[in-house]
Each structure stands twice: as C-alpha cells, then as structure tokens.
Amino acid sequence: MKNKHLINLKQILRPGGAIAQHLNGYEFRPQQLQMAEAVADALGANEHLIVEAGTGVGKSFAYLIPAICLALETEQTVVISTNTISLQEQLIKKDIPFLQEVLPFPFTAVLAKGRSNYLSRRRLQSLLTYEQGLFETLEEVEELDRIAQWVENTDDGSKADLEQQPMFEIWNKVASDRDNCLRQKCPTYETCFYFKARKEMNEANLIVVNHHLLFSDLEIRKSNPKSAILPNYNYLIIDEAQHIEPTATAHASIELSNSRVKWFLDSLYNPKGSRGLLVRFGDSRMVNLVGEAREHADLLFGSILDWLDAKGAKDWGRGATQRVDQNNFVNNTLEMPLIQLHQGLKKMVQGAQTDDDQQEISAHLHRCHQLSEDLDLMIDHTHADYVYWINSSRRSRFNRITLNATPVNVSQGLEEHLFGEIDSIIMTSATLATNRNFSYFKQRVGLSDCRELIAGSPFDYLKQVEIHIPKQMPDPRSGDEYTQAAITQIKHYLKMTHGKAFVLFTSYRMMDEVYEEIIPYLEQLEIASFKQGGGLSRSAMLNAFRRDTNSVLFGTSSFWEGVDVQGESLSNVIITRLPFEVPTHPVIEARVKQIEERGGNSFMEFSLPEAIIRFKQGFGRLIRTTTDTGIIVILDARIKTKFYGKQFLNSLPQCKMITGK
Numbered sequence: 293m294k295n296k297h298l299i300n301l302k303q304i305l306r307p308g309g310a311i312a313q314h315l316n317g318y319e320f321r322p323q324q325l326q327m328a329e330a331v332a333d334a335l336g337a338n339e340h341l342i343v344e345a346g347t348g349v350g351k352s353f354a355y356l357i358p359a360i361c362l363a364l365e366t367e368q369t370v371v372i373s374t375n376t377i378s379l380q381e382q383l384i385k386k387d388i389p390f391l392q393e394v395l396p397f398p399f400t401a402v403l404a405k406g407r408s409n410y411l412s413r414r415r416l417q418s419l420l421t422y423e424q425g426l427f428e429t430l431e432e433v434e435e436l437d438r439i440a441q442w443v444e445n446t447d448d449g450s451k452a453d454l455e456q457q458p459m460f461e462i463w464n465k466v467a468s469d470r471d472n473c474l475r476q477k478c479p480t481y482e483t484c485f486y487f488k489a490r491k492e493m494n495e496a497n498l499i500v501v502n503h504h505l506l507f508s509d510l511e512i513r514k515s516n517p518k519s520a521i522l523p524n525y526n527y528l529i530i531d532e533a534q535h536i537e538p539t540a541t542a543h544a545s546i547e548l549s550n551s552r553v554k555w556f557l558d559s560l561y562n563p564k565g566s567r568g569l570l571v572r573f574g575d576s577r578m579v580n581l582v583g584e585a586r587e588h589a590d591l592l593f594g595s596i597l598d599w600l601d602a603k604g605a606k607d608w609g610r611g612a613t614q615r616v617d618q619n620n621f622v623n624n625t626l627e628m629p630l631i632q633l634h635q636g637l638k639k640m641v642q643g644a645q646t647d648d649d650q651q652e653i654s655a656h657l658h659r660c661h662q663l664s665e666d667l668d669l670m671i672d673h674t675h676a677d678y679v680y681w682i683n684s685s686r687r688s689r690f691n692r693i694t695l696n697a698t699p700v701n702v703s704q705g706l707e708e709h710l711f712g713e714i715d716s717i718i719m720t721s722a723t724l725a726t727n728r729n730f731s732y733f734k735q736r737v738g739l740s741d742c743r744e745l746i747a748g749s750p751f752d753y754l755k756q757v758e759i760h761i762p763k764q765m766p767d768p769r770s771g772d773e774y775t776q777a778a779i780t781q782i783k784h785y786l787k788m789t790h791g792k793a794f795v796l797f798t799s800y801r802m803m804d805e806v807y808e809e810i811i812p813y814l815e816q817l818e819i820a821s822f823k824q825g826g827g828l829s830r831s832a833m834l835n836a837f838r839r840d841t842n843s844v845l846f847g848t849s850s851f852w853e854g855v856d857v858q859g860e861s862l863s864n865v866i867i868t869r870l871p872f873e874v875p876t877h878p879v880i881e882a883r884v885k886q887i888e889e890r891g892g893n894s895f896m897e898f899s900l901p902e903a904i905i906r907f908k909q910g911f912g913r914l915i916r917t918t919t920d921t922g923i924i925v926i927l928d929a930r931i932k933t934k935f936y937g938k939q940f941l942n943s944l945p946q947c948k949m950i951t952g953k
Contacts, residue, residue: 346749449485681878703738
C-alpha cells in the first residue's frame with residue numbers, strides 16, 4: 293500500500309500534476325510532498341505521527357490526499373478534526389470540493405455536527421401540542437411559528453440552515469437530545485434529521501469534526517459505546533493539534549453553576565408564565581418541591597459567596613477564580629431537595645401514559661440525577677487528581693457562581709482512550725515543537741511511541757523577516773519603568789511602519805494602559821487604532837484592520853493565534869512580553885505543584901515550553917504568503933539576558949536579527 297500511496301502523491305502534488313493543472317498560481321512545495329509521504333507511511337503502518345509544518349506548506353492537502361487514498365483502499369472511514377470553525381469551513385467548503393473535482397477517484401465527505409444542532413420533529417410537535425399556549429411573549433410564539441414553517445422545507449434540519457439563528461430558549465425545547473430520544477420507537481424516526489445525518493456519516497469516506505465533538509464522542513465511548521456520536525473509526529487526523537490537551541481537559545472537567553440549577557428547576561416549573569414539565573403533567577406537589585429547591589439553591593450559592601468573601605475575594609473581575617482546597621467547605625443544602633425531586637420524577641415515569649410522555653419525564657429524571665451527582669462531587673471532592681475551584685462574576689443584579697472540578701493531568705486518559713484505541717493518529721500544526729523537538733507535547737498528551745517530522749516552511753524568512761530587539765529595555769517585571777520604556781519603543785516602531793501592526797499583550801491591564809498613552813500619538817500620525825474589548829467583535833476588528841492598511845490593532849490572548857492577515861496590512865508584529873502563563877489560575881497552580889511534588893522543574897518542564905509555543909504563534913501572525921514581508925519586534929529583554937532566551941529564538945526559523953536603539 294505504501295508504494296501505491298507514494299505514486300499517487302507524486303503524480304498529484306508534483307509540478308504539472310493534477311493539482312497544478314487545476315489551480316492557478318500553484319507552486320510545488322517540497323515540504324508538502326514530504327509531509328504527505330510521512331502521513332501516508334504512518335497511516336499505512338498503523339502508527340501515530342506528529343508533524344510540525346510551518347505556514348505555507350499546505351497542510352490540508354498533505355493530509356487530505358493520503359487520507360482519501362487510505363479510506364478508499366481499506367474501505368474505512370477517516371475522521372479529521374479541527375479546532376476552529378474557519379479551518380473546518382475551509383476543508384468542507386473549499387479544499388475537499390476542489391479535490392473531489394481534481395482527483396481521479398470519487399470520494400465522499402461529510403461535516404459532523406453535535407446532536408443538539410438538529411431539530412427533533414417529535415419534540416417540536418410535542419411543544420406545539422402541549423406548551424405553545426404557555427409562551428409569554430409574541431416574540432416566542434413567532435419564533436416557534438418560524439421554526440415550524442422552516443422544518444417543512446429544510447433538507448438539513450440543523451440550526452445552521454436557519455436564515456436567522458433561533459432563540460436559545462425555543463431551540464433548546466425542540467433540539468434533538470440523547471436523553472429525550474425514542475430512537476426506533478419514535479414515530480418520526482424515518483424522517484429524523486439526526487439519524488439521517490448519522491446514516492450519511494456511516495457511508496462517508498471522510499468525516500470532518502471539531503475538537504469538541506471529537507472529545508465529546510470519546511467521553512461517551514468510555515461509558516456507553518453504543519451511544520457514541522461518531523461511527524467507529526481507526527484513523528484520525530488532528531489539525532491544530534496544540535489544542536488536544538486543553539480540549540481534553542475541558543471535556544473531562546465538571547462544571548456546576550447557579551445558572552445550570554436555575555435552568556433545570558425552570559424546566560420543571562417556571563412560575564414566570566407558569567410553564568414547564570409539571571404544568572403539562574399537572575403535579576402540584578412537585579411544583580411545591582421545585583419552590584423549596586429554589587430556596588435551598590439560593591441558600592447554597594449564598595453560602596458560597598460568603599465563603600468567597602471570607603477568603604478576601606470581594607472584587608470579582610474578568611476571569612477571577614478561587615481554589616477550594618478542603619472538602620465540605622459549605623453545607624450542601626440542595627442535596628435533600630434534589631433527592632425528593634428525583635423520587636417524584638421516578639414515580640412520574642412509572643405513571644406515564646405514553647412512550648412520548650415517559651421519555652420526556654425520563655430526560656428530566658436523568659438531568660436531576662446528574663445534577664445531584666455533580667453537586668456531591670463538588671462539595672465532597674470525590675475525584676482524586678482533580679483541582680476544585682470557583683469562579684464568580686457579579687453583573688448588575690445577577691451573581692453567576694460556577695463550581696469547577698478539573699483534572700490536573702489528562703495524559704493518562706489520552707494514552708488509554710485515544711492513542712491506545714485508534715490505530716493511527718496524525719497530529720499536525722505550525723506550533724507543536726519547542727526548541728526543535730516534540731518532548732513537551734508528547735509528555736502533555738501521553739504519547740510515547742510515534743513517528744515525528746518537522747517539515748519547516750517554504751517561506752524565505754531570511755529575506756522576508758527582520759527581528760528587532762531593542763538594546764536597553766528594563767526587565768518586564770519592573771512595573772512602570774518597563775511600561776514607559778515599552779510605550780516609547782512601540783511609538784518608534786509604529787512610526788517606522790506607519791501602522792500596519794499588531795501589538796500583542798499578555799494582560800488586559802497593560803494593554804489598556806499602553807493604549808491610552810499611545811492614542812494621541814497615533815492620532816497625530818493619522819493612524820487608526822483598534823483595541824480588543826473596545827466594542828467591536830473580533831471579526832469586525834479584523835475586517836476593519838484589513839481595510840485600513842495603516843491601522844494598528846492592540847490585542848491579547850485571542851490574537852496570538854488563528855488570525856490570518858495577508859499583505860501590506862500587517863507588516864509589523866510587536867510582542868510586548870514573552871507570554872509566560874502567570875500561575876495564579878487554580879489549574880495552572882495545580883499542574884505546577886504536581887511537577888514539583890515529583891521532583892521536577894516546573895519552569896523548564898511546563899512554564900517555558902508553554903511560553904515558547906505561544907511565542908511561536910505570535911510570530912506566525914506576520915508571514916502568511918511568499919510575498920509578505922515585515923518586522924517582528926520583541927520588547928522583552930529576557931530574550932537576550934536570560935539563559936532560556938535562546939530557546940525562544942531557536943524555536944523560530946532563521947531570520948535577520950537587528951539590535952535596536
């Protein structure tokens with residue numbers, strides 16, 4: 293099979309090959325062929341592979357073509373997972389349709405969506421029959437009517453097919469739901485949108501998913517393989533693979549908020565408008581129990597706020613958190629009301645008159661059980677190797693309080709349930725290696741034995757990029773002295789390129805302070821500016837920045853990666869500080885502590901490699917095509933004064949270095 297793959301790859305990717313004949317301006321890239329051959333070899337040998345391939349390699353074709361060949365030759369499905377919607381759309385709307393026209397063999401591909409994206413005809417009919425008269429506002433009634441009319445004409449049945457996205461409250465009542473599904477017993481099973489999509493997935497050669505759906509599926513498979521979202525598969529390609537660990541962590545975590553408790557109780561009985569499950573089934577005793585549960589929920593979350601205040605956490609801002617080190621830190625006043633509601637719902641299930649009624653009540657029974665279990669876990673700290681923490685935000689009249697339980701390390705779970713279960717996994721990104729090796733990435737995701745490739749980039753960074761490092765900058769930890777020096781340097785370099793710049797920060801506080809100081813200067817130069825959090829959405833900011841080729845964008849974490857601005861509009865990327873994660877978040881604190889407790893060096897094993905990957909992502913914003921040119925400005929003196937500074941520079945491609953004033 294290996295030789296057959298390689299012959300196809302060379303014929304398809306070579307100069308004058310199948311792609312070159314159909315794609316104007318196609319440039320042969322040796323790195324792309326090298327990656328494609330490595331992917332084909334690993335898939336054919338049932339081995340895992342890590343590939344770091346720089347911007348411009350054309351990663352998607354390099355893994356899509358071998359994946360298609362393998363799927364057709366083995367008659368097996370290949371799953372392709374991405375982190376961002378933009379890459380997912382690129383694959384499903386652009387790259388795959390192009391290859392379907394170009395390749396000499398037909399293949400099929402589908403985009404997999406989470407179940408809640410699909411409408412349930414049975415739940416819609418039930419809502420129209422039993423609860424339509426309970427809606428309070430004309431807007432809700434009109435929304436339901438709009439969905440009812442749409443369902444008669446849609447082939448897809450997913451909310452993405454709706455011209456205007458539906459109200460959450462309405463869609464949640466009609467969406468397909470695993471706990472509220474009759475499967476083959478359902479009268480609408482033959483026309484079910486969700487099961488139609490599953491059938492298409494079962495027949496496809498390629499299935500494109502996002503990381504969250506991939507890991508949702510893995511979590512379900514651990515306890516109930518028959519309820520898996522995706523068909524069984526043996527081959528997986530993970531693009532944007534630097535997000536494996538955070539996504540796996542999110543899906544192994546448990547979150548319980550006062551909003552979740554309120555939503556569940558409202559679904560049983562909402563006194564505002566007198567609606568909910570119990571109105572439909574007319575159980576006044578259960579209505580009283582819901583009222584009691586509300587009172588006890590208020591007591592519980594009120595005591596959590598008191599506990600936070602006692603800890604000195606009075607000023608909750610953006611992302612504020614507090615670790616909980618002891619169990620039973622508050623009295624679980626909601627425990628008994630949830631037990632009583634569970635007992636009442638169980639009796640209601642037994643007394644249900646129809647399959648439809650039984651399923652509707654059973655779904656609420658399951659949610660009640662899960663809520664009770666999660667609450668016990670949060671109070672008693674029953675999961676070992678988890679960190680327990682609270683985040684709270686006080687907005688106008690509502691305090692949102694969230695209890696969290698997060699695994700400190702997911703490597704063992706990934707080793708067992710991902711790498712140990714799937715024959716071949718290809719992991720790729722432009723930022724996986726630190727100091728030119730994959731040791732850190734492999735250790736964090738639990739991968740020991742695999743093939744590795746650093747494919748490089750087709751760009752000529754020596755000609756396209758200058759790295760500027762000012763000569764005399766204070767240490768970033770010196771506070772105001774550093775900030776004022778940074779402002780002076782930022783002004784200098786923004787004037788040099790007349791805007792056309794990203795200024796990247798690691799904190800909102802410094803960004804706001806610098807922005808306020810620099811705005812008058814930019815106005816004098818007639819340079820427009822945009823600041824993250826300044827009122828425009830991320831996409832609107834980027835579009836405005838692209839249109840105005842002399843503008844400056846000030847951004848924090850979300851602008852260090854996943855942003856593609858080509859051409860003259862972005863000719864200058866200023867990195868204000870090396871992006872070390874401040875270990876104040878409970879999860880980061882716990883990971884640092886775990887490394888130190890086993891005798892490791894948390895800085896070298898965790899903080900430094902994390903910062904290097906982030907640094908590479910910031911660097912990668914500048915050069916997106918072979919014709920792009922520009923400068924990278926690094927204002928953090930530690931890149932020259934500290935022993936670890938060389939590791940940051942060694943992780944970049946070779947560029948012209950200039951020591952500034």
